[in-house]
Every structure is written in C-alpha cells, then in structure tokens.
Amino acid sequence: xxxxxxxxxxxxxxxxxxxxxxxxxxxxxxxxxxxxxxxxxxxxxxxxxxxxxxxxxxxxxxxxxxxxxxxxxxxxxxxxxxxxxxxxxxxxxxxxxxxxxxxxxxxxxxxxxxxxxxxxxxx
Numbered sequence: 001x002x003x004x005x006x007x008x009x010x011x012x013x014x015x016x017x018x019x020x021x022x023x024x025x026x027x028x029x030x031x032x033x034x035x036x037x038x039x040x041x042x043x044x045x046x047x048x049x050x051x052x053x054x055x056x057x058x059x060x061x062x063x064x065x066x067x068x069x070x071x072x073x074x075x076x077x078x079x080x081x082x083x084x085x086x087x088x089x090x091x092x093x094x095x096x097x098x099x100x101x102x103x104x105x106x107x108x109x110x111x112x113x114x115x116x117x118x119x120x121x122x123x
Contacts, residue, residue, distance in 0.1 A: 002026040002112040004095045009117030012085055016121070020080040022095030022114060033103040034071060034078045035110060038091035038119075045107050048093070049080060053101035060105075062088075085121045092116040 008020040022034070035050035049059045049069035057069050068081040078095065097112035098104060 002032065002097050004097060004112055004114035006093065006095045006114040006117040009093060009119045011120045011122065014086055014121055014123050016085050017081070017083045018085060018119060019082070020093055020117060020119070022078045024076045024078070024097060031101055033098040033101055035096045035098070035103065036069060036080045036093060037096055037107055038093045040091040045094070047105045047107065050103040050105060051078065052103045056103065058103060058105060082119070087121050087123045090119060090121050092118050
C-alpha cells in the first residue's frame with residue numbers, strides 16, 4: 001500500500017514559479033512510476049507529467065518547457081517545478097502512483113492518488 005501526500009500549492013501571479021511536492025509512504029513507492037495530474041473546475045482530470053522509476057520523463061504539450069518533474073527515491077518524494085505559470089494552469093493538482101515502474105499518461109493506469117493541492121494563478 002502506498003499513501004501520497006501533496007504540498008506546495010498556493011496562489012501566485014502569472015509568470016511566477018511554484019514547486020509541488022508529493023511524499024510517498026510505503027517501500028513500493030520508490031519502484032513505481034509516478035505522475036502529476038490536474039483538474040480545473042468543470043473540466044476532466046488531465047495528465048501533466050510522469051516519471052519512471054529510472055527517471056524517464058514525459059510531459060503534456062501544454063506544460064512542456066515550463067514544468068519539470070523529478071524524484072528523489074531516497075526520500076520517496078516526487079516534485080513538480082512549475083515556471084512561467086499561466087491562469088490556465090489553475091487547477092487542483094494530484095500526485096499519482098502506478099503499481100509498477102512503467103509510466104502512463106492515462107489516469108486509469110494509476111492506482112494510488114493523493115488528496116490534491118490547489119494551485120491558483122491570477123492574471
């Protein structure tokens with residue numbers, strides 16, 4: 001069993017940066033692919049970024065070049081560094097974990113989910 005706890009959300013202005021963290025409990029976390037998803041009001045949850053156990057990353061086109069996903073397996077923590085934030089990035093951001101080392105851009109491929117952290121970008 002893996003439990004995920006996000007932190008680092010908040011209210012920022014357009015152009016600002018923010019770093020989200022996701023602390024994972026459970027020994028399986030360090031061997032699992034992890035991802036970030038987000039959900040804006042009235043919209044479906046969408047893929048943001050994912051990282052494999054071996055640090056291979058994949059990004060949604062909407063955040064490529066602005067967001068960076070990383071992980072520290074020794075700390076069982078993944079991060080999402082967000083730069084050049086836009087009002088369109090406003091959403092609840094969720095950390096998610098897969099059951100194995102391979103990543104996925106599909107939310108249904110993730111079995112562990114955090115409670116979410118709100119990111120609001122004002123114009």
